[in-house]
Amino acid sequence: MSAKVGLNYNRPLIMHVDLNSCFAIIEQQANPLLRNRPVGVAAYDTPNGIILAASYDAKAKGVKVGTPVREAKLLCPGIVVLTPDPDKYFDAHARFKKVLLKYTSSITPKSVDEFVIDFVGSPVIRNGLLLEDIGHKIKQDVKEALGEYVTINVGIGPNRFLAKLAAGLNKPDGLDVINSDNLRQVYSKLDLVDLPGINHRYKARLNLAGIYTPLEFLDATMPKLKHQVFHSINGFYWYLRLRGHEVDSEDFSRKSFGQQYAMGHKTADKQEIARLLMKLCEKAGRRLRQDGYSANGIAFWLAFSNRTYFSKRQKTASSMYATSDIYRAANHLLESVDIPAPATNIGVTVYDLSPITPYQIGLFDNQSGDNRALARAADKVNDRYGEFTLVPAIMANMEDTIIKRVAFGQKSG
Numbered sequence: 540m541s542a543k544v545g546l547n548y549n550r551p552l553i554m555h556v557d558l559n560s561c562f563a564i565i566e567q568q569a570n571p572l573l574r575n576r577p578v579g580v581a582a583y584d585t586p587n588g589i590i591l592a593a594s595y596d597a598k599a600k601g602v603k604v605g606t607p608v609r610e611a612k613l614l615c616p617g618i619v620v621l622t623p624d625p626d627k628y629f630d631a632h633a634r635f636k637k638v639l640l641k642y643t644s645s646i647t648p649k650s651v652d653e654f655v656i657d658f659v660g661s662p663v664i665r666n667g668l669l670l671e672d673i674g675h676k677i678k679q680d681v682k683e684a685l686g687e688y689v690t691i692n693v694g695i696g697p698n699r700f701l702a703k704l705a706a707g708l709n710k711p712d713g714l715d716v717i718n719s720d721n722l723r724q725v726y727s728k729l730d731l732v733d734l735p736g737i738n739h740r741y742k743a744r745l746n747l748a749g750i751y752t753p754l755e756f757l758d759a760t761m762p763k764l765k766h767q768v769f770h771s772i773n774g775f776y777w778y779l780r781l782r783g784h785e786v787d788s789e790d791f792s793r794k795s796f797g798q799q800y801a802m803g804h805k806t807a808d809k810q811e812i813a814r815l816l817m818k819l820c821e822k823a824g825r826r827l828r829q830d831g832y833s834a835n836g837i838a839f840w841l842a843f844s845n846r847t848y849f850s851k852r853q854k855t856a857s858s859m860y861a862t863s864d865i866y867r868a869a870n871h872l873l874e875s876v877d878i879p880a881p882a883t884n885i886g887v888t889v890y891d892l893s894p895i896t897p898y899q900i901g902l903f904d905n906q907s908g909d910n911r912a913l914a915r916a917a918d919k920v921n922d923r924y925g926e927f928t929l930v931p932a933i934m935a936n937m938e939d940t941i942i943k944r945v946a947f948g949q950k951s952g
Contacts, residue, residue: 544761546719547697547783554656554670555694555702556677558635558685559711561652562592565631566621568686577618581608584620591623595711634684641680642673655699657788670695674714697783703735719783726753744768757781796834797888798822805844805881809873812841812882816873817866819887824862827889833858834889837868845880858893865889 558564562580567573577597581588586609593602593611600615608620632651639646645657658664663673674693681691693714694706701722705715708725717725731742734753748768750756756777765774776786798819806812816839827834837859838852851872859865869887 544779544782544784546722548719549697549783551695551697551701551716551718551783552658552661552664552670553696553699553702553785554658554674555696555699555706556639556654556656556674556691557706558631558652558681559690559692560592560594560598561631562623562628563594563597564689565627565685566624567594568688569627571688573619574688577602577615579606579608579611579618579620580623581611581620582623584608584622588620590620631685631689635681638677638680638684642677655702671714671716678712678714698780698785699787700735700780701783704733707733707735717783722783723754723757726757729753731756753781794892795888795890796823796826796830796832796892797838797886799884799886801884802882805883807878807881809876809878812885813870813873815885816869816887817862819885820866820869821862823887823889824860824865827865827892828860828895831895832892833860833895834865834892835859836889836891837865837872838886838888838890839869839872840884840886841873841876841882842884843878843880844883847879849876851875852888852890854891859889860895 563578566578566580567576573594575596576594577600578594579590579597579602580592581590583589586607588608590602590604590606590608590611592604593606597611597615597618600618602611602615602618606614611618611620628651632648635652636646636648636654639654639656642663643656643658643661645659645661647655647657649655658670658673664670674695678691678693682689690712692706692710692712694702694704694708695714695716696702696705697718701717704725705717706713708715729752731737731745731751731753732739734756737745745751745756745768748759748763750759750768759768759778761775761778763774764778765772768774769777779786800815800819802815834855835858836852836854838850840848840850842848853868853872855864855868857864859868865887
């Protein structure tokens with residue numbers, strides 16, 4: 540493809556649908572006494588528990604994903620905090636999926652409450668129905684299948700990125716289309732962080748390159764995005780993505796996710812090395828989760844100033860998904876190392892990957908499920924406000940360590 544690519548003028552046939560405030564709205568549907576009241580679903584209802592989903596009544600008071608229960612009650616006196624009921628959510632997911640399968644088999648679950656639907660070649664399109672009409676029909680079918688209080692957002696676009704952006708324009712219960720005709724108009728009303736995949740750190744990176752709005756992002760040249768902003772092929776992907784060309788549907792068959800770091804401050808202190816290791820595990824874990832995998836193998840290595848080297852890999856007894864899972868396995872390998880000299884380089888890799896589906900994630904059903912739910916909640920906070928906004932305590936005061944030296948390595952970045 541040439542360096543200069545125009546907009547995608549094809550008919551938009553990709554649809555992104557998501558249940559609004561999924562866990563909270565399902566609880567409100569199940570219990571009419573909770574409707575039109577602020578509701579939060581948290582892994583634990585103790586003060587330090589984290590809100591995983593908030594009803595729109597609670598969101599209006601400032602309660603968001605990642606808000607501690609203690610803070611949620613201060614922001615929104617009277618909020619009803621519930622612990623999760625996984626059976627309800629699995630049942631809703633299954634019924635939601637069944638509705639979508641009536642229209643096409645080309646559906647991709649992104650999470651318990653989100654699906655991407657590809658209508659290219661679908662019989663309903665050949666029958667002449669407009670995708671907007673199908674979207675309205677899906678909304679009604681979902682209400683009939685899940686309950687009258689349940690609402691969804693529908694976004695339609697020529698690629699997954701624009702369909703997801705459209706799905707977030709008018710929440711709750713919206714239906715929007717982005718195509719080549721209104722693309723610039725839509726971008727003109729948004730902030731950079733309103734774009735899926737752009738958090739505050741990426742916004743700062745774009746600002747440094749003189750890009751302050753989505754329209755300026757769209758109008759930036761491919762070489763500028765590739766070489767000045769993202770310093771990688773990701774700049775080319777963003778150039779295409781913003782114009783409606785599909786770059787997010789490929790299955791690259793990843794075999795591993797790894798991070799490494801050359802230490803500016805060489806150290807033989809295992810506690811200091813462990814803190815660096817946690818940060819590397821978090822970066823690898825976020826990439827693992829973003830691409831929809833769990834891992835069953837861990838590899839860890841250290842290089843020392845005396846030119847010796849330690850490397851070990853092993854399979855894990857259970858799959859790794861949350862950062863805590865990865866760190867626990869990597870730290871076990873670190874504990875087995877005899878440190879002969881200050882460490883100069885450190886690396887961790889997870890391998891033996893397995894695709895994760897919503898059912899495999901095991902939402903909230905045990906300690907592993909809680910860890911995974913918390914990992915996804917933390918990822919949402921960090922996606923929105925910047926990597927390492929929400930971190931484990933062991934990583935306190937490490938804002939400038941590793942971030943500047945290790946590439947993000949994600950397709951969206």
